[in-house]
Amino acid sequence: xxxxxxxxxxxxxxxxxxxxxxxxxxxxxxxxxxxxxxxxxxxxxxxxxxxxxxxxxxxxxxxxxxxxxxxxxxxxxxxxxxxxxxxxxxxxxxxxxxxxxxxxxxxxxxxxxxxxxxxxxxxxxxxxxxxxxxxxxxxxxxxxxxxxxxxxxxxxxxxxxxxxxxxxxxxxxxxxxxxxxxxxxxxxxxxxxxxxxxxxxxxxxxxxxxxxxxxxxxxxxxxxxxxxxxxxxxxxxxxxxxxxxxxxxxxxxxxxxxxxxxxxxxxxxxxxxxxxxxxxxxxxxxxxxxxxxxxxxxxxxxxxxxxxxxxxxxxxxxxxxxxxxxxxxxxxxxxxxxxxxxxxxxxxxxxxxxxxxxxxxxxxxxxxxxxxxxxxxxxxxxxxxxxxx
Numbered sequence: 001x002x003x004x005x006x007x008x009x010x011x012x013x014x015x016x017x018x019x020x021x022x023x024x025x026x027x028x029x030x031x032x033x034x035x036x037x038x039x040x041x042x043x044x045x046x047x048x049x050x051x052x053x054x055x056x057x058x059x060x061x062x063x064x065x066x067x068x069x070x071x072x073x074x075x076x077x078x079x080x081x082x083x084x085x086x087x088x089x090x091x092x093x094x095x096x097x098x099x100x101x102x103x104x105x106x107x108x109x110x111x112x113x114x115x116x117x118x119x120x121x122x123x124x125x126x127x128x129x130x131x132x133x134x135x136x137x138x139x140x141x142x143x144x145x146x147x148x149x150x151x152x153x154x155x156x157x158x159x160x161x162x163x164x165x166x167x168x169x170x171x172x173x174x175x176x177x178x179x180x181x182x183x184x185x186x187x188x189x190x191x192x193x194x195x196x197x198x199x200x201x202x203x204x205x206x207x208x209x210x211x212x213x214x215x216x217x218x219x220x221x222x223x224x225x226x227x228x229x230x231x232x233x234x235x236x237x238x239x240x241x242x243x244x245x246x247x248x249x250x251x252x253x254x255x256x257x258x259x260x261x262x263x264x265x266x267x268x269x270x271x272x273x274x275x276x277x278x279x280x281x282x283x284x285x286x287x288x289x290x291x292x293x294x295x296x297x298x299x300x301x302x303x304x305x306x307x308x309x310x311x312x313x314x315x316x317x318x319x320x321x322x323x324x325x326x327x328x329x330x331x332x333x334x335x336x337x338x339x340x341x342x343x344x345x346x347x348x349x350x351x352x353x354x355x356x357x358x359x360x361x362x363x364x365x366x367x368x369x370x371x372x373x374x375x376x377x378x379x380x381x382x383x384x385x386x387x388x389x
Contacts, residue, residue, distance in 0.1 A: 018242040021156025021185050023085045027263030028242030029054040033089040040080055041287035050256035060117050063092035063101035064383035073387040085112035093130045094383055099147030106153050118161040121194040123363035132162045132194035133364055135175040140375040145182035156185040163206050165362050166195035176214040188220040188244045194362045208238040220244050227350045228262035247354030251308025274313050275341035281309050285332055296327050312346030
């Protein structure tokens, strides 16, 4: 899936090493946890294109659901035998429950790395005081980090967060200092507030400020990485130690091949034809069916990826609709075969994709913003009981 395209700015080999505890991540590239997206099949695709290089994190796992062994959650924490290190992202608002979940992961050898979610902006998470709402409550953040790190033993604990709730409630510098003091191994910062969701432009200057503020541990940057060149530019402009890639790889798992090439100083990058994209689409749907244990359900789950894979290609609206309602691999393959599969990679298809809405009101618990040090009323009953975001 490569041609003679040219990368613009190449990274020096010396900048390619990131350490997450005992784990060397080279190149310093991490797949961002995305609800309903970064399940085992999608991680497999991204990992295959990267040649096994980088770090690929599970979608969000709720600590309460894990401790209670929720059936869906137990499926979500499944890792392919080729995945190493195994990386789980946890969400929780109750320190005791978070600690139990981490201890369960350690005792049952469920993962090699634990990431904590303090960045999710969706209402069902923030209205419970979780995700990007939680770092506003400094003592609660500290308690959760303390329980996680204490119970993790030798497993590295990292965290992902946003700048804050909104422009009037910025928390990332305080949260970064608390993380260092509690023994967190690395921090990833999405350069947006919760109110921005995925709109506007990510604030890379905030990533640079966080790196200056917590020089003791690695800082990873997240936000608006649509190409390998963007990743290199972020590291150059912010001084961050690695990048976290989310929406840029939607319908484009081969972006990880580009990233590896760029960080290794090579000038080749993926420009697949529609035929090659169609092959990946079929493989993705097949992997989902195998993972779920039902071909039809796998194809149905795949439907949400169709528009991302076809972004920029000349595919009519009627055919797009047909592809978005397929229910079997044979049907999906037959419809893909009707396309003009010799189309080259579209100009501009490397740009933004996924959700772009911004300036949203952040849904919070009553009185949440009155006092950043008042954590009364936040407990185990605020935990979500299902995983996956």
